[in-house]
Amino acid sequence: MENSLGRNLSAELLQKLAYQPYQTTDFGHPKIQRHAPMVTATTGNDKVVNSLKEVVQKTVRNGMTISFHHHFREGDFVFNKVMRIIIDAGYQDLTLAPSSLTNVMNDIVVEAIEKGVVTNITSSGMRGSLGDAISHGVLDNPVIFRSHGGRARAIEEGSLNIDVAFLGVPNADRLGNANGMNGKTAFGSLGYALIDAQYADKVVLITDNLQEYPNTPASIKQTQVDYVVPIEQVGDPDKIGSGATRFTKDPKELKIAKMVNQVIVNSPYFKEGFSFQTGSGGAALAVTRFLRESMLEKDIKASFALGGVTKPTVDLLEEGLIGRIMDVQDFDKGAAKSMHLNQNQQEIDASWYADPANKGAMVDQLDVAILSALEVDTDFNVNVMTGSDGVIRGAIGGHQDAATAKLTIICAPLVRGRIATIVPKVTTAVTPGASIDVIVTEIGIAINPKRTDLQQALAHVPGLVVYTIEQLQQKAEAIVGKAQPLQFKQRPVALVEYRDGTIIDEINEVQD
Amino acid sequence: MEIKRIATAGTLESSDIQITIAPGNNGLQIELQSDVIKQFGAQIKQTIIDVLTNYGVQNAQIKAVDKGALDLVIKARAIAAVQRALEISEEPRWEVL
Missing domain, CATH: 3.40.1080.10 (Glutaconate Coenzyme A-transferase)
Known part of the structure; x- marks a missing residue:
């Protein structure tokens, strides 16, 4: 099947x-009967x-x-x-x-x-x-x-x-x-x-x-x-959590972060009151720094930042560049500590954060999401679950959820060592390409063809080279060579649910 | 060409490969360790064999510890290792380079 x-x-x-x-990524408007727990009454x-x-x-x-x-x-x-x-x-x-x-x-x-x-x-x-x-x-x-x-x-x-x-x-x-x-x-x-x-x-x-x-x-x-x-x-x-999340000094990650920022700033979503979520990866974190400069320069403030929170995001809140932090998890001590100091850092539960089956989740209001990937394929499907050897070594986290943002940017190096990041077909599909808009690598970006508006908006940005996703895949292959396909046994060891509870992929037992 | 001594080239840094060549008497035998052995194991071995064959080496024991090196790095390390093993580093065989 x-x-x-x-x-x-x-x-x-x-x-x-x-x-x-x-x-499909479209959850629709089903009527859902919630489950309720069995409660044993007590005075406590x-x-x-x-x-x-x-x-x-x-x-x-x-x-x-x-x-x-x-x-x-x-x-x-x-x-x-x-x-x-x-x-x-x-x-x-x-x-x-x-x-x-x-x-x-x-x-x-x-x-x-x-x-x-x-x-x-x-x-x-x-x-x-x-x-x-x-x-x-x-x-x-x-x-x-x-x-x-x-x-x-x-x-x-x-x-x-x-x-x-x-x-x-x-x-x-x-x-x-x-x-x-x-x-x-x-x-x-x-x-x-x-x-x-x-x-x-x-x-x-x-x-x-x-x-x-x-x-x-x-x-x-x-x-x-x-x-x-x-x-x-x-x-x-x-x-x-680490004491304070540090900004990367890796020139490749910095270059990617700078390009991610160019994509955001030149998109139609970069305007007063926009919202964003960044991950905790090196490049994603560095985006916060470039974004801050752009926000100051253009005098634009964000209404909220969402998701896993780090100190650099808290700094933007304290600087008045972000109105609220909607906080489901804190990745470092700085972010954790600031929760009871900052009234505008609101604790939210996983349902409020990202659940498609409620009366409106934060991710539904999200303009820009910056996410990472182990692999992206030419259909823009993303793998964050299995490594280059086919072995499980990752987590979905909020990836599928935040990817429903209006502008979802995946930042990833073109290759990691001898492993291509942009591939013909991902080992495991976790987040569907339909919810991904832009891929940013150190050599340039690829825009999902269905986003003709973004193709137009990003066509003439100085320093931002636009490739097709197929071109990026070929450039990666030219560097590392053509990989032999991984061998799996016909035995599912895991199923990956999409956020709506359907099955987006299965992971089979590896063959050694 | 006979291998004269055990020789090594390369490091264990990421994106490098460490190749050690020792005398042998049973063809070119390669022991490969690599995180990408499933996808690139055959290609890595072939690259090393091609270099040694170009140098006329028919018997050798080769140990390769790969850390995700690209093909051109593997070739360079194999050349360096084989020249050291053949003790011809001072007079490189330009025609096979």
């Missing part, structure tokens, strides 16, 4: 899991449980779906602590449904799979030893990859039904009022975890910083929380 991008999908698997193949005086072991015994049963958030990133202690107890207790057949999986979680997930403790996984992404193990077929059932908006949709509509959410927080009171901003392990916005707190049947908060009741501001509220578990330490502050 093929979907509308011509990606081969296993019809049998789709039927078994009741999935439809991807068709008995929520504090003094051991993780005890709370796992109270909440987890075989076959359940359990979730975690990834806001502690590489500094996370909670995931490993809880999973250790679950594995040692001998639970079986659990579905693991975290917002994403970071490297520190890899080894214990592989162990849990090998012992039959975890038999299903859904996540935004994975990398390292876990991605490698999955790509080599360690898990019988296919992993389901979802974007941040897609995960919120799946939880709200009940296709992902979380039985127990284990949510680490840098502060909480005895009833479960908590935020992500205060405490030594503060990470800023609780964006992804807020959905779990709202929809999971059982919500367990785990903290190393029990506060006097009532603890405010409360992002997670006592009305949502079943148990509060004080532990020694929920994370390593030094590994949660």
Whole structure:
């Protein structure tokens, strides 16, 4: 079976899991019945449980779906602590449904799979030893990859039904009022975890910083929380986020960033009150610097910046160049710290951020999105999931969601070492070409042919060379040579959902 | 041409390749390590074999540690390695370059 991008999908698997193949980026206006959690009523005086072991015994049963958030990133202690107890207790057949999986979680997930403790996984992404193990077929059932908006949709509509959410927080009171901003392990916005707190049947908060009741501001509220578990330490502050994100000095990335800025400034969207989202990659970050200069020069201010937030974006807010930051996640300490200092840095949950199935997400209001890519093909489809060897090593994150912006710019070097970035066909299609408008490489840009308006607007910008996407692909191939196609077994190890819940691609077991 | 000594050219920096050539008696045997072996393994080996064949080398043990080098880099490192292994670095064989 093929979907509308011509990606081969296993019809049998789709039927078994009741999935439809991807068709279009247009979500339409369906009527959706939201799922509601099963609530156990309490006055709240008995929520504090003094051991993780005890709370796992109270909440987890075989076959359940359990979730975690990834806001502690590489500094996370909670995931490993809880999973250790679950594995040692001998639970079986659990579905693991975290917002994403970071490297520190890899080894214990592989162990849990090998012992039959975890038999299903859904996540935004994975990398390292876990991605490698999955790509080599360690898990019988296919992993389901979802974007941040897609995960919120799946939880709200009940296709992902979380039985127990284990949510680490840098502060909480005895009833479960908590935020992500205060405490030594503060990470800023609780964006992804807020959905779990709202929809999971059982919500367990785990903290190393029990506060006097009532603890405010409360992002997670006592009305949502079943148990509060004080532990020694929920994370390593030094590994949660880098101190301050630095601007790149890489001349290639700077050149790309400068061209991205030229595209933005010469597009029809660069006007008073525009909005933008930049990623955390080197080039994307450097765009912020060039954009700032252009905004000052033309006296243009942005109404909001969206997404994963870094200190450079906060600096623009404090300088008055951005009206609001709509903050689902903070990538560095500077951004995390500024959340409670800046009233105009608004915490938003994953649904508000990027969910197509609600009454209006932030991404629907977004003018400019600057995103990265492992591969882009001549149909403008983007891969952010599998590496040049076909092994899973990435995450969708908000890629599919933010790509629905009015102007979506992918910045990527033409080649990385001997690997071409612009290819005839991506290994894995994650974001459809229909939502991508401009590709920026260090040698020039390519504009999606359906955007004739942009073709016109960007035709005569000094220093901005416009190629066709086919020309960029050929130039890359001229440098690195023609790659032999990767060999895969006919066995799906993962399905990639588009943000609407259809299947945009499948990832097969690699052949070594 | 007989390999006279073990010789190495290249580094382990990214986009480089380190090629070590040692005497052998069973044709040109290449042990290749590369992150792009699936896509470019055959091409990398062929480039090295072509260079050695041009120098008239028929027997050698070759170890190549590739860090994503482009074809022209592989060729240059192979030439440097083989000239050192043949001890002709002071009098390069211009006709095969």
